[in-house]
Amino acid sequence: MNTVQSEKLFQKACNIMPGGVNSPVRAFKSVGGNPLFFKKAKGSRVWDVDGNVYIDYVGSWGPLIFGHAHPQIVEALKRQAELGTSYGAPTELEIELAEKIATLIPSLDIVRMVNSGTEAVMSAIRLARGVTGRDKIVKFEGCYHGHVDSMLVKAGSGLASLGIPECPGIVEDLAKHTLTLPFNNINTVKELFAVEGNNIAGIIVEPVGGNMGVVPPKEGFLETLREVTTETGGVLIFDEVMTGFRLSLGGAQSLYNVNPDLTCLGKVIGGGLPVGAYGGSKQLMDNIAPTGPVYQAGTLSGNPLAMTAGIEMLKLLAEKSVYDELERKSEKLCAGYKLNIKKIGITARFTRVGSMFSMFFTDQDIVDFESAKSSDVKFFRSYFTALLEEGVYIAPSQFEAGFMSAVHSDEEIDQTIEANYKALQKACD
Ligand SMILES: Cc1ncc(COP(=O)(O)O)c(C=O)c1O
Structure with missing residues (x-):
């Protein structure tokens, strides 16, 4: 994955902003590597300055329920x-x-x-x-x-x-x-x-x-x-x-x-x-x-x-009235993820309410902060990086939600499930 322009901009940004960002989690510190710089977005996709395109499940941290630039x-x-x-x-x-x-x-x-x-x-x-x-x-x-x-x-x-x-x-x-x-x-x-x-x-x-x-x-x-x-x-x-x-x-x-x-x-x-x-x-x-x-x-x-x-x-x-559709799409994604986890044979927990969802790498049921913190964040790190390489953008932190939008297509969700499978496999290696 070519991220040369993002790297250059990040070096520049670090000279003028604390940690190179205007909000801490954006800096990728908890997942390693450096942040991507974006230049445009449309619907469910974002483009970085190197021309890589990603299916986006951050949606500007939640607001973009109809995707980008509606x-x-x-x-x-x-x-x-x-x-x-x-x-x-x-x-x-x-x-x-x-x-x-x-x-x-x-x-x-x-x-x-x-x-x-x-x-x-x-x-x-x-x-x-x-x-x-x-x-x-x-x-x-x-x-x-x-x-x-x-x-x-x-x-x-x-x-x-x-x-x-x-x-x-x-x-x-x-x-x-x-x-x-x-x-x-x-x-x-x-x-x-x-x-x-x-x-x-x-x-x-x-x-x-x-x-x-x-x-x-x-x-x-x-x-x-x-x-x-x-x-x-x-x-x-x-x-x-x-x-x-x-x-x-x-x-x-x-x-x-x-x-x-x-x-x-x-x-x-x-x-x-x-x-x-x-x-x-x-x-x-x-x-x-x-x-x-x-x-x-x-x-x-x-x-x-x-x-x-x-x-x-x-x-x-x-x-x-998009909520039924968001429910269907989010359930489709999570069901696909669960199947992947089963096929690969790792332990994970899923949580979801409507179009907000998370995957934790733990055997504990997720009911509070303590159980959430039992997730294997090192594994998440590898998973996050591998997923990015597969063209899927999720929040760079175990402790953030994923967001489905009304404009994610069924094909994109299938692509995401496939990318999730490959990323989980890579993270296991
Ligand atoms: C539940 C909740 N409350 C408050 C905030 C703070 O909102 P803002 O980042 O717009 O200041 C956030 C931000 O993520 C949030 O998720």
């Missing part, structure tokens, strides 16, 4: 760009996107747009603390909620990939208010709330773990979080930055039928542009400035280009 989104963006790219003043586009989101996710009456998932989480936590007058927030090991100071404690995603146990720079006085519990463990939640419940501002959770690889919630887990927060007057925050509009039109909360008080969104609602949002009941959201005293603001928040992409994305999702 014509409807691109056309709408061109039209909007002619009208101006940012006004820093209200637009009808913001209302349209917020209304679409609120209609599709019943637990949201009022929505505030921000620029990233991190911002959404940061603001939701501030609101939870602001309305309850309490400091403590409960999060779960292996869940990633963006690089918010108080959330970089036992976080998944990049920290897990790079093996960073504790992030320097987080004030201890702040970190001590983050209480971490094992994902899916109902007893530890009940035990903690029995003692500390009245001091806890809220719980934040990825309703389907997506940043330690995919970890579905056990039956009763999300319901327990709902119960204990209701009993103690805490705020239940679902971080649906990854799962929102990816798993269903109503997000994971409608799939599992548990309503949070606040929801954080990002990824899909931006249609590939930088967007985040958070929202909940009018009563809660009225505490946000300028209606209430909990301050949160943004120069580019509700940006017209970002709103336009989000609107088109949600239109496409509502019109085409």
